[in-house]
Amino acid sequence: MAAADRTKDPVRTSVWLEGRPAPRRRSEQPAGLDRDKIVAATVRLLDSEGLAKFSMRRLAAELGVTAMSVYWYVDTKDDLLELALDSVTGEIPLPEENEAADWRDSLRLLAAAYRNLLVTHPWVSRLMGEYLNVGPQAMAFATAAQRVVRASGLTPEQLPGAMALVYQFAYGFGTIEGGFTARCQEAGISQDDFLRRVTGAIEDRPEFEESRDMVGARGDSTVEEMRTRDFDIALDCAIAGIEAMRGRTAGS
């Protein structure tokens, strides 16, 4: 199947794998619409109101245009969300190619940036789980992520497992954290207040007795501090694991 005759495929894979390139603009359009402008407005709306409230009609209103105008630049809502996903993925700062830095430091920076993306854009997690995520920015991140872990000196057989450990951990961590912050934002309440509210509700009910110590605050830390500490310790642990794996053979 040549690139030229690739057209509508019944099995949807990804916007990025469709034959059709983004339509290029030639001159001033009536409404001044634009794929980039549409994606930017999408990201803005997703950030401020969340994925659940986002709709093509809402987006069109934001752009001062009819709902159907957007469909000139984008095939479906799914495609648009994929574009928005890749767009914010580009916000992750990637380490320099020829940097002499220790791979542990690079790994820590990259994982923290990944976590940060998932927290500042809580809708990102769901889209990553739903779509293939093979856009250019996602690929650039994946390449950098692989390069950083490869510098640890693991064997090619160990590499994918170690990659999964670090980045899937960061994904899971950022997902739960993002869900929590989004919920608080939606309720118009601080994270610490929300936690107090939940622990309060749990204390009132006898059936939650044995799980109380898992939910409450630890010491006098704020929720944010607790989480950053746990994230750092988890990364330390993963890095220590990678170092311990180095030179191990398959069945030891």
Next chain:
Amino acid sequence: MAAADRTKDPVRTSVWLEGRPAPRRRSEQPAGLDRDKIVAATVRLLDSEGLAKFSMRRLAAELGVTAMSVYWYVDTKDDLLELALDSVTGEIPLPEENEAADWRDSLRLLAAAYRNLLVTHPWVSRLMGEYLNVGPQAMAFATAAQRVVRASGLTPEQLPGAMALVYQFAYGFGTIEGGFTARCQEAGISQDDFLRRVTGAIEDRPEFEESRDMVGARGDSTVEEMRTRDFDIALDCAIAGIEAMRGRTAGS
């Protein structure tokens, strides 16, 4: 705020933290409806058709009843989904309390079971990211999960980080895996065929050149084998990390 007068709260936390207990049935109802039956039907529908296609109207049709009948047993769709989430969480086999087994083995079993839950019910991941997940089954799992990692001998300061590393990794891994299998099932295509299709599309397009080795198959393994291998290696790595962290002080 006593348990008795807790009523509708503008800040939604979770079904499990609402004052109202599940209404208990007294005799034969006209349609023989039931909270358990509703939740079971919900799980069945979510498994077979996915979260995107699930609706209260679709569920009602499955139960042979009007859409609004369900609302007698459940306040909102969100509440129902929370109930379904906790219901399948109970499918995870938990290790015996007084087992003399090595914590590494228990951890491997529990993490694998967690991954398995996320893959067999691909809708679970999204709900875990969206809701608080403090239902009884989720709490039982969390308790067991904590007990297993605690047996590794880490300090109380290290414990939450190590927990996060292992279980958030399993969550992230199962999420991506579940999303992939769901996509294949929806398209009516095998996972290996889907992968071949994607790699084929990537080979056709020059802009994906440098990311080709990250997507393709490795050796002659099937997709499923590759993933299990990576998952196991990642867990080995995490366990090695936990062992290396043992006895380390805060800043070493």
Next chain:
DNA sequence: ACCTGAACACCGTTCAAGT
């Protein structure tokens, strides 16, 4: 080439009414 309007087949949920 770009944008609109009406229409179709859906949603979750409220509310008054039936039995």
Next chain:
DNA sequence: ACCTGAACACCGTTCAAGT
């Protein structure tokens, strides 16, 4: 106590029509 029907305010998307 339990279930229904009509209605409200939404969806994503198609399709014919405008400029």
